[in-house]
Amino acid sequence: MNVDFTAEDIAFRDEVRAFLRERLPKALSEKVRTGKHLTKEDMVGWHAILESRRWLASHWPEEWGGPGWSVVQRYIFDVEIALAHAPRIVPFGVNMLGPVLLKYGSDEQKKRWLPRILDGSDWWCQGYSEPGAGSDLANLKTQALRDGDHYVVNGQKTWTTLGKYADMIFCLVRTDPSAKKQKGISFLLIDMKTPGIEVRPIVLLDGDAEVSEVFFTDVRVPVENLVGDENLGWTYAKYLLTYERTNIAGVGASMAALDQLKEIARSEQKDGKPLAEDPQFAARLARVEIELENMKTTSLRVLAAAAHGGAPGAESSMLKIRGTEIRQEISSLARRALGPYAQPFISQALDEGFTGEAIGADYAAPIASQYFNQRKLSIFGGSNEIQREIITKTILEL
Amino acid sequence: MDFNHSEDRRMLADTLRRFLAERYSLDTRHRISASERGYSPEIWGELAALGVPAALLGEPLGGFGGSGFDLMVVFEALGRALVVEPFLGLAMVGRLLADGAGRADLASGLLDGTQIAAVALYEPGARYDLTNVTTRAERSATGGWTLSGGKAVVPQLESATRIVVSARVDTGLALFIVPRDADGVSIKGYPLVDGGRGGELVLQAVQLPADTRIACGDDALGTIEAAVAAGIVALGAEAVGILDVIKDSTLDYLRTRVQFGVPIGKFQALQHRMATVAIEIEQARSAVINAAAALDDDRLARERAVSAAKVTLGRVGTLVAEESIQLHGGIGMTWELPLPHFAKRLIMIGHQLGDEDHHLERYVRLGRG
The missing domain is CATH 1.10.540.10 (Acyl-CoA dehydrogenase/oxidase, N-terminal domain)
Structure with missing residues (x-):
């Protein structure tokens, strides 16, 4: 057993740091650090910078444009980009659809879609949840019926994150209406510009429209956009989810957020002393820091054990639960740290180019809305209760 | 890695x-x-x-x-x-x-x-404070040492042939090796709630030769910390072994105990609690790996890692012990079943070498440098 990074790992980390120093635009990292809203151009631009070094799709095989990194290198990369306040990689194409196409897509599909993910031609979004299919995802009703060399899609998807920017959507659709539940589901790639698609924003509790509803009315999709076999989509859907969950665990994001929390706690005053010296607050902070230290090792253990360096299976559910609990606790402590100044909220202050006067400390503006936004972490990607179901059946075998 | x-x-x-x-x-x-x-x-x-x-x-x-x-x-x-x-x-x-x-x-x-060695560092009334030492060592006329004082709840003290004892000298703390059979050494032994025995050590003007002193001053405290760190890794690993046994036997019970016509492991209220137990056990294992890896690091890294491990084990140990008994129901309360003995040991590990609260406070202090 040896939990230390090797000399090669350290050299790799230095290489990543040097790259971030040179290539991560200062204005961009400053926006991320101060919790400003990112534009589509911010995110696409950052993807292009990473791709210029072939570092965008860190877990794809080299023949499809991945960098050929080890599990540990990928971990180091994820942590370093978070600590440098780089925008997070938009996961839908790179981290969700990519792995599905690599494993289940035809050669033709790989050649057609994978390069377009890397060069930014296609912004993908996720068509999984429906109004009647949340935790019970297999209850989805959106139908795709075969008509010649097309499927005709009717139905509705929801909670589609950043759907407003998307060129393409990967959808779970029901291709066999008579089959029960998981059987009869297929995995379909749909061009968002096809007639019959309507995107409506959903305003969330933080006032932002991060997610959308997507409506499909007689949308014609060429059959070559079916991934894998008809009616076997559930298998691909679950495979994708293990990647999504591992991604959501967000050890790097927690490390960056914890650094910021410590800064806030040193700066905020209580009884004439830094809040960081308040025994109650210090104890809560220490507890979450300890949990994060444990989590780093747990996630490295899980990733190292995953076969062929792919995503872990049901263990990803463990990472998702504990990883999101840690992220939520950190954001909760940051909110508490602000005291009364958690309350003021000028949403324009989070937009680029805001010139108005800040209320309270310069770090205060986004904290409470981030806390509210992060309630999503234990809900999406399969709620944490659903993760416990998966652990129950797959790991505990109850 | x-x-x-x-x-x-x-x-x-x-x-x-x-x-x-x-x-x-x-x-x-x-x-x-x-x-x-x-x-x-x-x-x-x-x-x-x-x-x-x-x-x-x-x-x-x-x-x-x-x-x-x-x-x-x-x-x-x-x-x-x-x-x-x-x-x-x-x-x-x-x-x-x-x-x-x-x-x-x-x-x-x-x-x-x-x-057989016993390590006697804590004193009655000092809880887990390693520096709160009233046992005294005075230079004797012959150039040796005279030790007087007492130590609290030393595991397997009666079995020891040599007892390492911390004592106060003029220059601070020092460590001595005390032979069990030296004049003035008395032991009050007793059974422990989780099995095995412990004892209170009393030293009354125990005469020791000069070479029984193995460390003194800052050195002594550093040596004590290093020994406690090793002890925490040992206790942590013991706890991990126990946690795995408890997990397996509780899962086994959930699969076989039938109530309302089904194995109780089919009930979601129990499943989700067991899933939490499983996650916590993996976090505890990681904490012990971190502590074991840090045992030969510099002091600050080592001490933070062992305190973090003890905090984690305190929290997880209590949770798993209590949950496993609850998930077993009445049978979990019986002496006959192995499970509660593992649960008792797990809880009592929390009382050795500093408890969760002690190490949380210490972790915070170490973080301030």
């Missing part, structure tokens, strides 16, 4: 687990635990012959181990069998005598099991 134990350590763990499976059934354990000595000289000798002490001691003391991961594989196996033999003192004394200079006779006795 590699999360597998080395081939040598895996072989040692296998050997130890096989031996304990054959020779240390829970009934045997209960019999040994309840015996007058509170340990088994026979088993102790056989484990020494298997090389367990050598795995816990470093090369300067004639062993071949003593690193964090050596402690980890040994104590995980000991935990799985709920062993009450006096290994904790051995794991800690390895760090106290680390350079081995002038201690060859003691080291050889520890290796073959003829010497």
